[in-house]
């Protein structure tokens with residue numbers, strides 16, 4: 496057995512132990528709410544992934560757009576590939592971005608589409624080995640509306656951490672996770688979720704978002720708006736935005752891929768421990 500496949504086997508065993516199925520996962524839209532806000536150059540868009548470890552085999556991809564009503568014209572849009580982007584040590588995991596485009600009064604719609612895997616067991620394999628024929632992606636789209644008007648309440652994310660911080664959600668029942676054989680075809684993830692036919696009802700009101708977490712999201716968005724190359728953001732900035740927080744986070748994208756050539760055995764073992772530690776961290 497090659498070391499990389501040994502690592503993958505260990506990682507698989509570890510993640511299989513760490514997460515049991517069936518598991519209900521939920522995606523919630525936290526902000527903006529169905530409210531009216533003053534024009535702003537920093538509108539937080541906050542989404543929650545609940546039961547974050549069980550989202551991993553679904554390798555979600557989130558797309559969003561903001562459209563002005565009644566024409567539906569796009570004022571902003573974005574997409575985030577969360578195949579490797581969900582931090583499973585945090586549950587719920589909050590994905591947040593901001594829009595600087597909500598400076599004009601009007602009625603708006605935040606439209607989101609969440610794509611997620613839904614795999615089929617290979618009937619001809621004894622080992623759950625999947626290839627592209629058995630990897631499927633399904634998606635769900637919905638929208639929520641809000642308004643921008645002069646004199647309305649200023650955007651205040653921390654104030655949104657009420658007893659019911661989310662207003663809209665979507666739940667999925669992950670019945671099991673299958674081992675993926677050709678991981679290149681599945682964004683290098685080695686598991687793919689199997690979804691039930693019927694999905695549970697979402698419970699967005701059950702989401703927990705305390706004031707500290709909301710404030711920390713707001714601070715991160717402000718810091719990032721302040722350090723943007725051509726900021727349209729006109730609000731106050733922190734004295735010195737810290738640059739160090741995101742630099743060390745890219746290493747988890749497969750230590751194993753680099754292990755094939757000249758590295759010594761000690762390096763291999765360290766990589767293995769780090770890798771297993773990351774996988775086992777949920």
Ligand SMILES: *[C@@H]1O[C@H](CO)[C@@H](O)[C@H](O)[C@H]1NC(C)=O
Pocket residue numbers: 613633634692694
């Ligand atoms: C996608 O999900 C919807 C909603 O659960 C379901 O009705 C539909 O059958 C699914 N499509 C595929 C191709 O699995």
Ligand SMILES: *[C@@H]1O[C@H](CO)[C@@H](O)[C@H](O)[C@H]1NC(C)=O
Pocket residue numbers: 529530531602640641642
């Ligand atoms: C809240 O949602 C309803 C239904 O989508 C919409 O008609 C209304 O304009 C929204 N309220 C605000 C303040 O955007």
Ligand SMILES: *[C@@H]1O[C@H](CO)[C@@H](O)[C@H](O)[C@H]1NC(C)=O
Pocket residue numbers: 635636637638639662663664665
């Ligand atoms: C869209 O969200 C609303 C609640 O905001 C919900 O009632 C509706 O069922 C959702 N539609 C889909 C297709 O999920």
Ligand SMILES: *[C@@H]1O[C@H](CO)[C@@H](O)[C@H](O)[C@H]1NC(C)=O
Pocket residue numbers: 517519668669670691694695
């Ligand atoms: C999820 O699906 C499994 C298998 O079909 C079922 O036993 C379980 O009750 C479902 N869970 C929920 C919350 O619907």
Ligand SMILES: *[C@@H]1O[C@H](CO)[C@@H](O)[C@H](O)[C@H]1NC(C)=O
Pocket residue numbers: 613614615633689690691692693694
């Ligand atoms: C997942 O795929 C199965 C068939 O393999 C289908 O019955 C089910 O409806 C799908 N569920 C979703 C949410 O896509």
Ligand SMILES: *[C@@H]1O[C@H](CO)[C@@H](O)[C@H](O)[C@H]1NC(C)=O
Pocket residue numbers: 582583584585744
């Ligand atoms: C995941 O979240 C934990 C706890 O908030 C944090 O310490 C860690 O740095 C995060 N990891 C990544 C890869 O962002």
